[in-house]
Amino acid sequence: MNPYTLDDSLLQQFKQAVFDHDDFLINAYCDFxxxxxxxxxxxxxxWLSVSVNGLPYIDLNHEIDDVRSLNVAQLIMTYDIVVESVKKLLQVFDLEHLLKGDNSIFNKPVPDDRYFKQIRACFAAHPVDFDSTDGVKVKVKGSNQKPERYLASWSSDVGGNADYSVYLYSNKPGSDPIPFLMNFAQIHAYTAKRYSLLADIVKAIEEKKEMFSQEQSQRPIRRSANVVEQLQILLQENDVRIREGDGYHYQIKALIDLFTAPQEFNEQEQEAIAPYLRLLKPLVEEIYQRCKPCGMCQTRLYFDPPSLV
Known part of the structure; x- marks a missing residue:
């Protein structure tokens, strides 16, 4: 089993936040x-779920050298998926990427993000074609001078002070190979530090939902003594605040159908239907109260009209 894993509980918090507030998120971000x-x-x-749940099963100690190299590549690409997913989520919620210029993990002249991309290029993404040995692109002076390109040897965990290494070869004749080293603990620390920003994203979801709810709570919902008219008002408000087909749309439509259904029954059936409809009226008030204070339900109201049979 791979020891370089990420905290699953943080992923679960994020997934729960999306689930709890999906009506708001769909409404706010389906057309932003x-x-x-x-x-x-x-x-x-x-993809965060795929990555976090799949990491423990990447075998870094496989007995075959080539398989270990591929598994190292898989580890690096999985970390890259996590980093890029968090980065995109920060952009979605207009959050500042606080680690954008950070270089505290690799301690190189370039930011950690750029150096990690160098590691990714050498060991996983495109080892047969990249333009730097250390993440710093060399500026070429003169239009006739071809830029220097580099190619990596196969990756190896034999010898050296790192977990894995490659030799970088230049496309320039006569250039000496350059060793490039990589440590699992470092790339894991780099990824975990950015993965931890999911906590900020969870907080942002909850704060934006609360702000939306406060704004909607300032919008009054008109009252009507007529139960069908009140339901039609609630349906319209629900569709505006959330969107048609979500929130309480189904429950309100079901109640409208019940209260407007033909009632051409005999006296005995009328005696059964009248108290049934009276019992449904409190549901109208419950939907009103749930919509009015927050603008969008925190909890879903499950409504399954009882059978008349």
Missing amino acids: NGENRWNLICSAKD
Whole structure:
């Protein structure tokens, strides 16, 4: 089993926040300035789940050298998925990326994000074609001078002071190979530090939902003594505050159908139907009270009309 894993509880907090507030998130982000950010939230959530839950099963001690190299590549690409997913979520919720210029993990002249991409290039993403040996791109002077490109040897865990290493070869004749080293603990620390920003994203979801609820609570909902008219008002408010087909849309429509259904029954059946409809009226008030104080339900009201049979 791979010891370099990420805290599953943080992922669960994020997934729970998305689940608890999905009505709000869909309404707010399915068309955000012409962009479907809700789809981005779902994509990031899914791939974070794949990555965090799959990490423990990456075998870094496989007996075959080539398999170990591929598994190292898988580890690095999995970390990259986590980092990029968190980065995209920060953008969705307009949060500042506080670690954008951080270089505290690798302690290199370039930010950790750029150096990690160098590691990714050498060991996983495109080891046969990259433009730097240390994450710093060399500026080429003169239009006739071809830029220097680099290629990595196969990765190995044999010898050296690192967990894995490659040799970087230049496309320039006569250049000496350059060793490039990588430590599992470092790339794990780098990823875990950025993964921890999910806590800020969870907080942002809850704060934005609360802000939306406060804004909606300032919008009054008109009252009507007529139960059907009140339900139609609630249906309209529900569709405006959330969107048609979500929130209490189904429950309100079911109640409207029940209260407006033909009642051409005999006297005995009328005696059974009248108290049944009276029992449904408190549900109308309950929906009103749930919508009025917060603008969007914190909890779902499950409504299954009882059978008349």
